[in-house]
Amino acid sequence: MANAQEAAAPNLGPAVELRHLHKWYGEFHVLKDINLTVRHGERVVVCGPSGSGKSTMIRCINRLEEHQRGHLFVDGLELTNDLKQIEAIRKEVGMVFQHFNLFPHMTVLENLILGPTWVRKVPRGEAIETAMMYLERVKIPEQAQKYPGQLSGGQQQRVAIARSLCMKPKIMLFDEPTSALDPEMIKEVLDVMVELAEEGMTMVCVTHEMGFARTVGDTMVFMDEGEIVEMEAPEEFFSNPKNERTKLFLSQILSH
Amino acid sequence: MTDTTEKHEDWSRPPATEVGIIGWLRKNLFSNWFNSILSLLAIYLIITTVPGMVEWALINSVWGDKSPEICREAKGACWAFIYEKHRFIFFGVYPYEQHWRPLVAMIIFLTLIFGSCVKPLWKLGWWIAVAWAVGLVMVGILMWGGVFGLKYVDQNQWGGLPLTLFLATFGTVFAFPLGILLALGRRSRMPAIRSLSVAYIELIRGVPLISILFMASVMFPLFLPAGISIDTLLRAQVGIILFGAAYGAEIIRAGLQAIPRGQYEAADAMGLSYWQSMRKIILPQALRITIPPMVNGFIGGFKDTSLVVIIGLFDLLMTSRVAFQDINWRPFFVEGYLFCAAIYFCFCFFMSRYSQWLEKDLAKGQNH
Numbered sequence: 068m069a070n071a072q073e074a075a076a077p078n079l080g081p082a083v084e085l086r087h088l089h090k091w092y093g094e095f096h097v098l099k100d101i102n103l104t105v106r107h108g109e110r111v112v113v114c115g116p117s118g119s120g121k122s123t124m125i126r127c128i129n130r131l132e133e134h135q136r137g138h139l140f141v142d143g144l145e146l147t148n149d150l151k152q153i154e155a156i157r158k159e160v161g162m163v164f165q166h167f168n169l170f171p172h173m174t175v176l177e178n179l180i181l182g183p184t185w186v187r188k189v190p191r192g193e194a195i196e197t198a199m200m201y202l203e204r205v206k207i208p209e210q211a212q213k214y215p216g217q218l219s220g221g222q223q224q225r226v227a228i229a230r231s232l233c234m235k236p237k238i239m240l241f242d243e244p245t246s247a248l249d250p251e252m253i254k255e256v257l258d259v260m261v262e263l264a265e266e267g268m269t270m271v272c273v274t275h276e277m278g279f280a281r282t283v284g285d286t287m288v289f290m291d292e293g294e295i296v297e298m299e300a301p302e303e304f305f306s307n308p309k310n311e312r313t314k315l316f317l318s319q320i321l322s323h
Numbered sequence: 324m325t326d327t328t329e330k331h332e333d334w335s336r337p338p339a340t341e342v343g344i345i346g347w348l349r350k351n352l353f354s355n356w357f358n359s360i361l362s363l364l365a366i367y368l369i370i371t372t373v374p375g376m377v378e379w380a381l382i383n384s385v386w387g388d389k390s391p392e393i394c395r396e397a398k399g400a401c402w403a404f405i406y407e408k409h410r411f412i413f414f415g416v417y418p419y420e421q422h423w424r425p426l427v428a429m430i431i432f433l434t435l436i437f438g439s440c441v442k443p444l445w446k447l448g449w450w451i452a453v454a455w456a457v458g459l460v461m462v463g464i465l466m467w468g469g470v471f472g473l474k475y476v477d478q479n480q481w482g483g484l485p486l487t488l489f490l491a492t493f494g495t496v497f498a499f500p501l502g503i504l505l506a507l508g509r510r511s512r513m514p515a516i517r518s519l520s521v522a523y524i525e526l527i528r529g530v531p532l533i534s535i536l537f538m539a540s541v542m543f544p545l546f547l548p549a550g551i552s553i554d555t556l557l558r559a560q561v562g563i564i565l566f567g568a569a570y571g572a573e574i575i576r577a578g579l580q581a582i583p584r585g586q587y588e589a590a591d592a593m594g595l596s597y598w599q600s601m602r603k604i605i606l607p608q609a610l611r612i613t614i615p616p617m618v619n620g621f622i623g624g625f626k627d628t629s630l631v632v633i634i635g636l637f638d639l640l641m642t643s644r645v646a647f648q649d650i651n652w653r654p655f656f657v658e659g660y661l662f663c664a665a666i667y668f669c670f671c672f673f674m675s676r677y678s679q680w681l682e683k684d685l686a687k688g689q690n691h
């Protein structure tokens with residue numbers, strides 16, 4: 068990911084910044100005054116009970132959800148209703164979903180080159196080369212000509228990661244990338260993510276894989292009922308949680 | 324002893340009762356008492372009706388260039404009627420000595436249609452479009468004439484099969500994209516576009532095609548400034564397109580709704596624009612799902628073209644009916660309708676089979 072870092076170097080501001088962010092679904096206040104800053108190269112791991120607003124928060128970062136109050140900056144650009152701005156930001160932000168969301172009517176390779184050729188206007192040959200390189204990295208180059216439906220869950224998720232990487236994003240968002248996987252496939256996906264983290268990718272990752280969080284996380288964010296309750300470095304977060312809710316959550320999640 | 328022989332039975336083949344003719348009969352016709360009764364009933368019906376029909380249509384029938392008197396004496400079908408009138412049925416009141424023109428035009432037209440259905444030819448890409456452009460110009464020249472020494476034939480004189488084919492084909496070809504736009508419009512986030520689409524679809528769907536054609540022919544000219552007139556054929560064509568689009572839109576909308584939200588989100592997250600994600604992600608999947616109802620619609624639309632008679636166009640069904648208005652041949656309307664039905668059937672059956680093949684072909688590799 069040397070490229071991404073070099074490209075990011077001139078911009079000394081944060082990769083992502085959420086300032087006093089609020090969001091409502093109708094009357095329901097999902098996000099309450101969220102403040103979060105992600106530096107370039109930082110790995111933020113978000114955890115918290117179900118329904119606490121984790122997905123909603125990271126989906127705001129690439130405008131899959133719209134926030135209603137506060138400001139959100141990605142790589143120095145503010146997210147507004149301006150379509151051009153939204154598309155510009157989405158180019159720089161990759162996202163990996165819980166349910167992979169690969170395009171089932173396209174082969175793996177076609178899935179990978181779609182974004183680069185249509186959004187980044189990369190020549191097809193070059194896009195294929197890049198795609199094959201990333202497929203090597205996620206260790207499934209031999210599946211290039213298959214359709215997603217023919218792959219295992221773990222393989223599909225690795226394709227999904229490769230698909231995001233092909234866009235050469237500066238920031239990667241992960242929304243519970245392993246929680247739809249069978250246990251024996253979780254590791255193969257986490258390995259890819261660890262490798263990515265070691266290369267210096269800026270990552271915001273919603274996950275309950277605490278082992279992963281400890282290994283690669285720079286910052287732990289704990290959310291509950293739409294609020295960021297605690298934000299700490301992992302050692303501190305796991306050994307010495309301050310908030311009662313964090314303690315309760317950790318005791319539940321680490322007990323099994 | 325029987326036990327051991329059974330144990331040593333050959334397990335590499337299914338039991339004898341499941342294979343062969345007996346096995347097939349048993350499985351398909353006599354699997355239980357209810358099926359058996361139905362099968363016997365069906366066999367009884369076949370025995371009582373089919374021989375009579377064969378006798379009428381093939382054995383006692385009159386073929387070729389025979390007079391109506393011979394037909395009247397015969398006990399069977401009078402195919403001589405079709406022989407006598409086939410040119411009128413096919414081409415209507417198009418000048419008789421010029422019939423080769425609609426014939427050639429129709430052959431070109433059908434070649435274009437069937438050619439476009441052949442998968443290996445899809446590789447030609449834009450050349451298909453070029454072929455259509457050239458082909459349609461040739462069809463136009465042949466049908467209208469007025470150039471290259473061809474006598475001019477007004478389109479009021481077009482009729483029969485070419486007319487039906489033109490109306491149906493252009494109806495489909497233009498209604499389809501219009502239907503896609505309407506379906507997308509109905510799901511648009513922009514209120515103006517959404518309500519316009521809804522209004523259009525509900526309005527058009529709420530009235531029968533006949534009244535749309537009627538309005539197109541009688542009322543529409545009233546609103547046009549004096550001196551400007553749109554040809555009847557064109558009006559019928561526009562009516563059919565507008566009608567088909569409203570129905571198509573609802574079918575396509577069902578397809579769009581069947582696509583999981585994750586597909587839209589993945590496309591958005593990648594930075595694809597709205598039109599890019601529709602074109603590359605959503606529509607290819609949605610349209611594939613809608614092939615069966617869509618083709619159902621095409622087939623219905625094909626047959627609905629026969630309603631254009633109410634504004635005075637002579638489509639295939641009408642030319643068949645006019646053919647037995649001839650005082651000599653009046654008793655043989657059954658033959659006339661059968662012939663017409665057979666032609667319709669060929670086209671509709673082709674559409675149905677083609678769509679089944681297309682569905683299978685598109686599903687290849689994607690096992691889910």
Ligand SMILES: Nc1ncnc2c1ncn2[C@@H]1O[C@H](COP(=O)(O)OP(=O)(O)OP(=O)(O)O)[C@@H](O)[C@H]1O
Pocket residue numbers: 092095097115116117118119120121122123124
């Ligand atoms: N489209 C929506 N309309 C209304 N409420 C919604 C919508 N999407 C989410 N919510 C609600 O917002 C809250 C936060 O949802 P969110 O998906 O962000 O939670 P989460 O922390 O990701 O939970 P999980 O761990 O289960 O994924 C939940 O209570 C959910 O019911």
Ligand SMILES: [Mg+2]
Pocket residue numbers: 121122123242243
């Ligand atoms: Mg979630």
